[in-house]
Amino acid sequence: MTNAPAGHAHVRDFHDDDLDGIVRLWERAHDLGMTPVYSLAEVVASCHADHAVVAVHGDRVLGAAVGRAAHAQGWIVFFHVDADGGADAERVGSQLLDRLERRMAALGLAKLSVLLTDAADSVSHLSENGFELRHQLRYLERPLPVQRRELDLLKTVGGRILPRHLWRNVAGMTKEKQLLEERLVTPLARPELAERFGVLPPRAVMLFGPPGTGKTTFAKAVASRLDWPFVEVFPSRLAETSSGLASALRQTFETIAELEHAVVFIDEVEEIASRRRGDPPSPTQGVTNELLKLLSEFRDLEGRLLICATNFVRTLDAAFLRHGRFDYVLPIGLPDAEARAAIWARYIPADVLAGIERDLLVDASEGLTPADIEYAARRAAQEALASALRAVPVTTATGAITVTGDDAPAALMTTADYLRALRSTRATVSKSAERDFLEDIDALARL
Template sequence: MSRTHIRDFHDDDLDAIVRLWENAHRGDDAPVYSLAEVIASCQADHAVVAIQGDRLVGTAVGRAAHAQGWIVFFEVVPGPHAEHAAAALLDALERRMAPLGLGKLSILVGEDDDPVAALTANGFEVLHSVRYLERRMPVQRRELDLLKDVGGRILPRHLWRAVSGMRREKELLEERLVTPLSRPDLADRFGVVPPRAVMLFGPPGTGKTTFAKAVASRLDWPFVELFPSRLADGPGGLAGALRSTFETIGELEHAVVFIDEVEEIASRRGGTPPSPTQGVTNELLKLVAEFRESEGRLLVCATNFVRALDAAFLRHGRFDYVLPIGLPDDEARTAIWSRYVPADSIADVDIAALVEASDGFTPADIEYAARRASQEALARALRAGEAGDADSLATADYLRALGATRATVSEADVEGFLADIDTFARL
């Protein structure tokens, strides 16, 4: 039998290490470190291999993070050489990484992984109190520049939970959008095709943008909001800028793309002479069709005037769903008021009275009234000269502010919205 010797990793060893990793993780749905990470560490960090004759029979691959070293892959082919090779590999990797000033060398393995015995035999201690947790980064390094180019960003993960009330709307978005996109295997089991594009419509200020951001947050996908007015300033005009932007977005693995007030660039075509935006509408229709051909991305458009959209824009096959977003319900208004009333004053405020008095108001209307009440209370305290001893805000302050706030959505708007639900909604 040939003697086993240990040496540093060479690029020519990569194919053998890939086979070793594949054999080690055959049937393993979730190895701690992916093959891509192992290959990257072989090439950029620290790796040693065990060679028997001209055959690679083991490897230990590590990387350093601050004062701690991590073994990202350790495997030895079973056989008479295995015990010696395991010990020699671990010793060689430790010597190679020692100049980095590491305080400890660590490894994460599955509960039933074979290397545990070899590791404990070579000085590694099993810490039973340790649990391994991980969170996938929503954007990989190669995508950061692309995301920056299109003005995209990663939103906080709590936005979905922050949308209180509006239970029916949230259920629709969860069932129609979030679940099929985040759990494609489950969707496939029931024959559900994950959506590619959705239209949100409703009166202004009802939270369509908030819902679009909440969906991106819930999916943990980058959020890219397109502003046609800004794109129009480009040298190729609005149509050219839209195509260029969509091409860049197409290079992202995942994205929620949001266009607000889409009626500005997708209004009804026709007339003599043709509308100046007709070419843009034509281009957008083509882009939506192309966008639908790729997985992992969702286009969300929002409009205050769904009846103003070009008929071709709302045909089946372009938007999977056309969802109404109406005024906040009692539960939602309760959450909004609770958010804006200061903690020091909330015990003195009848939130239920404010909820009743603000029926028919948008979230933006309520925010305006709350801030107006706070500003008036501050001004009153300053006029009194003793801001620290001034009375806290009371229900009457908010009711006065509501009385001075004009509702964004009129009764006629509400009636029109209800009629639009019957005509255009596709749930």
């Protein structure tokens, strides 16, 4: 379609019936490769709630300028003239900017600003209207993971948004992180890439391994990596409701279904999905049946991931683990030497680390979980602090012991401090439990 000559355009304030024209202009700019910085939804919202002017010819909207104010600064959220680029287009563009500026001047703004993509062709319009191009500026944005409508839903099910750094805070555990990245994170975060390779995004995954190996930490890290809300379901708490555990589970999952995205986590799932034993039915059999139904329904929803964790995978009901329910059954075991080194580095103070023989600690902590190593590191720190305080006591009038200023202990912690703490640390995972875990990997893991 040939554009109407811009020279005949009339510039006026936005009317509600101009909305279709605004949408067409936004799409036109997008099609020409000049993708607006602000989304169409934001532009439409500002048309109604903030300030907008249009250039029209007959019943056709040829151009628009839309602005909003924030903290004494005005922002042009959309500016486009759909004309042939001649002198008339320049004039119409200037008229739009002039009229928008006059409308917003009454707000007492100190500055009017605009963000454009590199491909935008509006720079000449703006510079001729007194806008100065600032170089060496970068625009960054981050979509919020939860919209206002979903916040109340999250509160209802005890969900929350986790910090984005949790993934990189998982010290070591390189193999496990790589497995989760490839199997879970990438197909869910980049579905278009997964589709190219024929990979279906996972809906449910089981993590199993000895206690203290970091299954909960990994579940939270996956949610953090995806930037999805994290909802932890506690069967023991749901069992306390008047409706009973099975009914409370269904209500919780129905609420989760209203969220756009969510990582749902059930720890110690063996409590509600243990092996059914026939007649007479066990107290948890009805709950297990309900959970199996919920899992089937959950798999029909996009943008959600169920992560279950168990210390005793061999006790789970066979129907619970069969193909079609869980996409993967992934082992989370004891940290290897590389992981133990990274865990020690995380818990040893930076100004102490260089003087510590970390190799000795790595060897001495073989067979310990991440939680065990954290305990040993914190115990060593506490014992070293107590020893230093006893070395430089200052008795006050009340008999209290304080350490201040030049009296503060200068001695740093040593490798011996950590080795001493390790000798007093009891391993969470026994040798027999470790053997059982290796057997479970061969028998039940699905990578």
